[in-house]
Amino acid sequence: MLNLQDLGIGGGSLTMFALLLGLLVTGMPLAFVTILVALIFALGWFGPMVIPIVTTRIYSFITQYVFVSVPMFVLMASILDRSGIARDLFDAMKIIGGRVRGGVAVQTLVVSVILAAMSGIIGGEIVLLGLLALPQMLRLGYDRNMAIGVVCSGGALGTMIPPSIVLIIYGLSANVSIGDLFTASFVPGLLLASLYAAYVLIRVRLNPSLAPLPDEGDGMAAADRWSLMKGLIMPLLVVVFVLGSIYGGIASVTEASAIGVAGVILSTVLRGEFSWRMLWDSALQTLSTCGMIVWIGIGASALIGVYNLMGGIRFIEGLLLNVSDTPIVIVLLMMLILGVLGMFLDWVGIALLCIPIFAPIVVKLGYDPVWFGVLFSMNMQVSFLSPPFGPAAFYLKSVAPPGITLGIIFRSLVPFIGLQILALALVLAFPWIALWWKP
């Protein structure tokens, strides 16, 4: 039988990535592509006794407590989508920001920053924005590609604005204060959001057809305006509930998503839109959406277990050995490795592979590991968007309106990936953007 070990870990890594890419474009469901590659390497590298890694990791993956918040976010989104709340919210936003070209896209970014403060699991956030903001922006005549980019990059901000599971995992693996990481990532997170907003505003100024100005707002009577503005009240109350429960110490971050669902259900009751049928349909959509996004994660998790066993950690270590004596070159090389891995692997896997090696080196070179944590988190922002394995694109695809293919999504993300790399370069060049608060 073919022994894949003969490839060596370097050849094995290349073969693995090529296989992933090749199988991905055949039309085989994504979740099974990653599992298939994991199985091929488990069998070909070690033999049949190692296959249980795959199923053991599936079991561990689906039983993680933090994932309880994923269906809750999706449920929240489905209910908002089925009720008139989402539509009213965006109509009201149109009145406030309507006079600025691109205003609703910028408001969507503001909404994503607020969502980011509620959770750190981007699957739930992108699904929520994809169900609510994307159809509404398209309805208002926004350019499709720009709207897609805003939703994916905005939704990914969940890991830059605290609470953030990426920063927590980094803190635990690199032995760095989680509180310091939260403080340090806040400004870079806002920097990213501002770059996205500036990009949108500049593009629509150069090409007004990308975002039409609503005309109905101008001649609208004050009473109509007020009735539209009421659309903001319920969603705002839900936000106050959720953020209040997190920052008031009432609920843990995961539990707060349940408060969000309860708040949204209560809103539909108050608006007279509630029905059991609607709730049931929303739950069914939640099952379908979670089935899609969780099984993609399952495959990614299985793959990383096998890759680590193959010696992935030692391989990454070897890449850094004797490359250069210049500290900044080593840091740049680390960023490059993270970027390349980000094209093919899930962030948890990248964290497992790289942080144990990178963090001690960064400290030895005299850099602040908190700063490096922010850089890591920003690099993972890119990984959510970058093809071929771009989770943000997959999450959006799971709820996108008909006609929006993965190809369209990835093409729309290119300029936003550029902005993420720009922001990363800024924090790399000017560490005080992250560390300004340190004495």
Added chain:
Amino acid sequence: METQHDGGAAPPGQPTDRLSAVIAWIGRYLCILFIVSTAVSVYEIVMRYLFNSPTVWVHETTTTLTAICFAFGGAYCLATDKHIRVVLIYDHVGPRVRRWMDIVISLVGAGVCGLMAYASWGMAWKSLFTPSGAFRIETSGSAWNPPSPALLKPFLFLILVVMTLQFLLQMWRHIRRPPGDVHHGQPGAGVYEDA
């Protein structure tokens, strides 16, 4: 349903075999667990914050309920053709090539799920029997100590067996499908992804 015949294209999102129809039917009821887990989470928050008496059971209950739904979601999306695919090649070839691609993809899918079912058999067994072969139910080990591993591990095995069968039934359907049948829309139309 005008083109509905044996082995023909079903409308997107509809189960194409009886097993998948059963899975889709179960899904309609199983999804209610999401609402239940939301409700008990809110109950926990109220008990802890207002009455200062946190429950011992809510965290593990919600985790178990969502895990059941996540695992089942794999079979459900297979039944309703909702798993995400990249159709770069698929979308640009004619019906005959597509038929062959569908056959191979379902065969490989069945192989993947079959291998996983085989691997999870051991895991399921160990959750119900000690290494010496005596029956015992694996529990979570917490103060409440529910038998969640003994519930979820065999359930995962069951789902993987079902998914293997689903892929095999799909393969059988593609084999019997007329080679000229336009499956998932015309080439280049991007219809597959919209399903």
Added chain:
Amino acid sequence: QGKGKTYELRFQSSDTSGALAFQIARDWAERVGKMSGGRIRIEMMPVGSVVEYSETLEAVGAGILQGHVTDSSYFTGKDPAFALIANPVGAWSDPNDMLNFFNYGGGREVYNQIVNPYGVQFIGASAAAVESIASRVPIDKVADLKGLKIRAPEGLVQSTFAAAGASPVNLPQSEVFTSLDKGVIEAADATTLATNDSMGLHDIAKHPLWPGFHSLPIVDISINKAIWDEMPEDLKTILTVSVNDLARDSVSRVAMMDKKVAAKLRARGDVTIHDWPLEERQKFRQIAQSQWAKFAERSPNAQKVYQALTAYLKDQGLL
């Protein structure tokens, strides 16, 4: 059989790569390499690398991993005996009491009777320090535990806190920081004083309980049994003896680190370290010991552990 053979072994630790405990385990792996002249090469991998921490027992047994360095309380759900042998809350006031139990008090033999059927061989025990509790509120006696919302891990620890009147909350390690920060929980049984400090817990929970009194989990170093059985005697001896050295290294370095951090915390002024008086420690221990008997009833193995443990403690005048 295994003469002249080189053993490439992958061990998975239950600690994250940043933890001092992981560095200590990695240093041990390196020393084993040197002591054996390169005939044993251990790659120490951080938690979750290959399988989740709760699944390493079966992974080692199946030969997927060749060994693990872990707190075996995580396997309580497979057999309650693990809870009792890995962290008998209230039994140890000093890591040496625990190490002596495994090395000379029959602990090793009992433990191997439990893990051998899983295809796993227990090489030996290491220990860290009695863990600290991070708290937002002052806790100075058992009575202060009443109604306290405290995060506690699975096993005997959780049951003991519940029996002492606290309300244990079941949160994963990844949510300890945010929940403690925002006050969802008032206290957390996370890990040692020094590790809690490096996570930043003392910026948000300014009343740590230290030196600890409640939890001294085993650091269990085990290997796949088939590999162990075919290993030549000299390599077995190297592994066994080196684990004793690991235990010494671990206890010393963790204690030194804890003392250093305690001095730093005292100097900073806004943190108050709470050191429980002897009579309160005794009260807590009695509550814990009442839980042992309950766990002992749950499985034949747990009964065996209970008997070995109480026999050893009586023999040493510790009960």
